[in-house]
Amino acid sequence: MKNQLIGPFKQLLTMRNLPLKGALQDSQLEIISNGGIYVEGEYIVEVGDYDHLREKYSEASTVVLYGEYIAVPGFIDCHTHIAFAGNRANDFALRNAGSSYLEIAAAGGGIWSTVQHTRACTMETLIELTTSRAEYLLQQGVTTVEVKSGYGLNVEEELKTLCAIKAAGAHTSVDLITTCLAAHMKPRDFEGSASEYLEYIATNLFPLLKTEDLTHRIDAFIEESAFSVEEIQPYLSRAQELGFDITLHADQFTTSGSKLAVAMGAVSADHLEASTSEEIALLSQSDVVAVALPAASLGLGCAFTPARALLNAGASLAIATDWNPGSAPMGQLVTSASILASNQKLTNAEVLAAITYRAAHALRLADRGRLVTGQLADFAIYPTDNYQNITYQQGALQPQFVWKRGELVYSITS
Numbered sequence: 001m002k003n004q005l006i007g008p009f010k011q012l013l014t015m016r017n018l019p020l021k022g023a024l025q026d027s028q029l030e031i032i033s034n035g036g037i038y039v040e041g042e043y044i045v046e047v048g049d050y051d052h053l054r055e056k057y058s059e060a061s062t063v064v065l066y067g068e069y070i071a072v073p074g075f076i077d078c079h080t081h082i083a084f085a086g087n088r089a090n091d092f093a094l095r096n097a098g099s100s101y102l103e104i105a106a107a108g109g110g111i112w113s114t115v116q117h118t119r120a121c122t123m124e125t126l127i128e129l130t131t132s133r134a135e136y137l138l139q140q141g142v143t144t145v146e147v148k149s150g151y152g153l154n155v156e157e158e159l160k161t162l163c164a165i166k167a168a169g170a171h172t173s174v175d176l177i178t179t180c181l182a183a184h185m186k187p188r189d190f191e192g193s194a195s196e197y198l199e200y201i202a203t204n205l206f207p208l209l210k211t212e213d214l215t216h217r218i219d220a221f222i223e224e225s226a227f228s229v230e231e232i233q234p235y236l237s238r239a240q241e242l243g244f245d246i247t248l249h250a251d252q253f254t255t256s257g258s259k260l261a262v263a264m265g266a267v268s269a270d271h272l273e274a275s276t277s278e279e280i281a282l283l284s285q286s287d288v289v290a291v292a293l294p295a296a297s298l299g300l301g302c303a304f305t306p307a308r309a310l311l312n313a314g315a316s317l318a319i320a321t322d323w324n325p326g327s328a329p330m331g332q333l334v335t336s337a338s339i340l341a342s343n344q345k346l347t348n349a350e351v352l353a354a355i356t357y358r359a360a361h362a363l364r365l366a367d368r369g370r371l372v373t374g375q376l377a378d379f380a381i382y383p384t385d386n387y388q389n390i391t392y393q394q395g396a397l398q399p400q401f402v403w404k405r406g407e408l409v410y411s412i413t414s
Contacts, residue, residue: 074143086117141380150181
């Protein structure tokens with residue numbers, strides 16, 4: 001086991017003692033000047049004054065940073081669709097030219113286009129594509145990434161996608177958290193009803209997910225173009241009976257999804273662009289994490305998630321990229337979070353919480369998201385003397401070093 005002392009840092013943001021829910025002020029952030037991080041193996045043993053730690057752990061190997069650097073917890077992207085093949089640039093062009101969703105789908109675009117490309121993709125190529133996108137996020141300081149299936153939409157292809165995600169995890173330092181989104185839409189080549197499709201998936205896929213240990217998370221898209229509350233509820237109940245956590249695409253264009261998320265005790269409700277004061281109140285009174293996906297708002301030209309109202313009401317807010325080929329192809333976590341901050345007037349503390357420990361909570365991961373004793377040694381090191389520059393530069397400032405589980409896994413000097 002490697003014992004290391006890393007530092008000194010001009011500023012070390014621990015995210016210590018911050019609540020899981022509600023608004024945050026920047027004055028609540030713990031910022032350690034001349035900070036250091038002492039690591040044993042994969043875990044943080046102590047953070048504090050660098051000179052004190054150097055004296056206390058004199059036998060440890062030291063990684064000395066010469067210059068002005070700050071350290072923040074490794075970022076967590078808790079909602080992505082990066083296991084896909086194909087390109088939907090034409091969808092974006094048609095949407096900006098005024099075409100509707102149905103018109104784009106009729107022209108060969110939409111989710112079904114990505115399903116066809118992903119089905120035609122070999123397992124090996126899908127592993128490579130997923131790994132490459134995970135590595136791109138790693139360069140941004142993202143050390144944990146949730147990855148959904150949902151472009152297979154039958155038992156065989158959903159299994160292929162989830163196996164590809166799991167295999168990609170062996171080719172990247174990023175922790176990839178799999179989620180089954182077989183309830184993305186009813187595939188065009190399924191001859192039965194939406195309810196019959198969901199029954200087919202629950203009966204034939206869910207048991208395989210358990211026996212092959214491919215995921216412990218089930219997602220579903222509740223929307224007029226996907227599945228109704230009445231159609232999806234038995235599906236989600238079956239998932240919970242089998243021990244899966246559930247998360248929902250909710251309130252993107254119309255409301256009802258977040259209400260079901262609260263009623264069923266979902267881990268998170270994601271999107272929420274259409275949420276009103278009623279949905280905001282329900283979410284704030286629950287333990288469901290509200291996940292904002294600002295890049296999708298940009299891609300679709302629609303309203304942003306009412307993040308300010310959610311936080312003021314006492315909800316827990318996470319922010320993710322929603323990286324997908326249709327509505328959110330950006331794949332830039334800090335950029336999209338910074339844009340949401342400007343639109344919704346979020347503090348730096350709220351933004352950083354939303355992409356660290358609160359995002360971890362949306363994945364039920366209690367071992368990351370803060371730089372404190374006992375947490376995974378996941379952190380990003382920026383070449384600046386002021387942490388505010390991370391959001392101020394809206395993603396243009398990139399980490400110089402990224403550490404994952406106590407190992408230096410990315411450096412722009414390498």
